[in-house]
Amino acid sequence: MIAGSPKSAPRVVEPADAGELAAALRAAADAGEAVLVRGGGTLLAAANPPRRCDAVIATTRLCAVHSYDPRDLTIGAGAGMTLAALAETLAQHGQFLPLDAPFPARATIGGTLAAGWTGPRRSAYGRARDLLIGSTVALADGTLAASGGMVVKNVTGYDMGKLYVGSHGTLGAFVRANFKVLPMPPARRFAVSRFDPGSRERLDAGLHALMVPPVALLIRDGFAALLDGDARGDHRPEIVALFEGSESSVERGVRDYRSTLGAAGVAETRILDGADAAAVFQRAIDSVVAPADGQEVTLLARGLPSEAVHRAEAARTALGANVPVRTLADLLTGDVVAGIAGDAGALARGVARLRDVLGRAQIVASHLPAGVEIDAWGTAPSTIGTMRALKARFDPHGTLAPGGFVGGI
């Protein structure tokens, strides 16, 4: 969704390498054009459309692995490489990178970093910003600037990667990223249960004290069932957990988890193993931003893990008994996702009301009719002045996705 001039669609450029990408940016900047640098386009709704867009620079061809010695547990790759391709490369050596973004077959490394996506396994493995050990970005004036490196401990100069992650391409475009990667856990299980809404509190209380905690733990409410064959018409909430680790610890974790669920009155838990577990876990991530039906908006609000269940409950009832809100409460990270459907007016009112209830909430997915825009960001933080100054310094002519970021940056 690009808000370009109504007369002409923005031209699309697909540079072959970092040098070409930087040159394309410089040319656009010199011509006073506005540019959107684009990866897989899976998270474009997580920012506002740029005010102007004359050219789209696609990173598609920047998809090479630049540096990978599996014994170092690090990898460097082009920003346009998809997460699925990266995962496949790593899996050949028994390694993985838990970025946990939706639609990995399309999502790119650069796009995932730029969107600042933080997945449900971050309490176990860290966020994308923590796994990134070095990067090269193309700045608005067409220079290439590197920071960090290929080592896992590095305090040489400012940690510029932190600044670019989550900047939605408004300061520069990732052309290359280096990560520390992890050995693939030998065992993986995914547990799915339906439960009676009344036992929510009891569940939450028991689960945070598990000695072998899951790496992801979500309560989904109002989303389509994750497993085929689940009884249609069963609208009870779903609790899902992913366990990863050694065979013995995963077995113990699942056993304790099931007994905690049992004590809270949850009768049945279905367990998936290995590749099935990974596939269904990915489906749970995809479902956050996947279109459900018609016009809709999905918000994500951060908060404390201890409050996730309450906040999701508040969101679910925020629009009254007749307006359903589908929610996801992440019991480990505190994230709350809330999705609503309706006509344009209802969506705008619904987003405003959900922001009253959840505090600062960012739109992560939207399916809106043409011409309808709802601000993806909501209230800007108090440090917006510093952020604006950073934008002005890095991109003085407003070349990079102008207007799409927080506070109109």
Place this chain on the structure above:
Amino acid sequence: MSAFTSRLLEALGPDVVRTEPEDLAVFAFDAYSEDRLPAAAVIPRNAREVARAIAIARECGEPVVPRGAGTGLCGGAVPSRGGLVISFARMNRLLELDVRNRRARVQPGLINLELSHAIASQGVFYAPDPSSQKISTIGGNVGTNAGGAHCLRYGTTTNHVLGLEYVDTHGAVHRVSLDDPGYDLTGVLVGSEGTLGVITEVDVRLMTVPEAVRVCVAAFADVESASEAVSAIIGAGIVPTALEIMDALITRAVEAHYHAGYPENAGAVLLAELAGTHDDVAAGEALLARIAKDHGALSWRAARDQAECDALWAARKGAAGAIGRIAPNYYIQDACVPRTRLPEVMHEIDAIARDHQLPVGNVFHAGDGNLHPLLIFDRRERRQVDAVVAAGTEILRTCIAMGGTISGEHGIGYEKKESLSLVFSPDDLAAMGNVRAVFDPARAFNPDKIFPAGARCGEVGPPVHA
């Protein structure tokens, strides 16, 4: 008394402000070789007083240098242009502890180890553990993005800071958090060595104390074979909580001082720590022991009890101090290489030290590829001083040539600022300079640090102190 010091005294009183040379002497240096007296020091009690002092310094054109415990090895806390030093000795409290959500809010002057002691009974701990943790502060650790022995599994300070309160160059107080929308100002401030803002509160992430922890010691014939074992362990997909190596010189010095039970006759010692469930720790030890023996380990044993674990760790973390007892002077280098290059780089460092006729000890975070060659010299011998400087630079160049970098955890500070351009191009440095220009256009916060003179982000332009 200058206008600057009298304004500070007037605003904050004699209890907070120090102006006499004998009182200022303790703020003149850190663990690096340079020193200089500041014009004044303040020991504020809260962020408001920090902000007031910074505003006055700004109005008087004086630079500002924040100071933790002064344990930094690179001159990062040295007031190289005089001005104002802000000491956090009084802002040393644990403000809030939220065990359920695994987080705490602390003041920057809180000593690292005191935080973990204060919360140990709750089953949680603060993971970053630089060897200086008995005296260094959380604020200082945040400034340098300090590492430690347990980074291998848990990451460095930046991975454990959830938010900050800081005072900007105008004397305004801000709060930032990873949960804020917009640019990650938290991540940019951590590791900026006091050049972007002065941190007055830190929200830290806590971790659950593992069910089991096991500390093991293996002896090897030499550092190269111990390094080979470490590379093989990482390559096998095992990530212990720590993998540390000490060579013969360090091991003997440490044993003479601590009697912790390290094998004194070994050419190198590997200290490995595993943590997790009882089963995982037992299985992990068996695997580690097998890999170590396949790579020439002469012995392998696990500590019997907590007291022995503590003793082994205390000795390892006290290694530099133990060398101080046997050497007239020593110089610790800090560099990092990709882990597979460890055996090779250890060989090169040995050759460099021999070329310069300097004894070298090696004590390092092997699992991270983070080296600390320790060059022993006598400051009174001019030849040895020159040799140390030359050897140190050669070691850095060697690490860069192997795809590494010039500081893994100590920071750049004053010492390595000219070396930064060995790693980064003028364009790379200009991007960092953009950040500096936004946060601190007058370069009043910790001038002369991190950036080379003459770089676009460095000290070019109008001086802050006429």
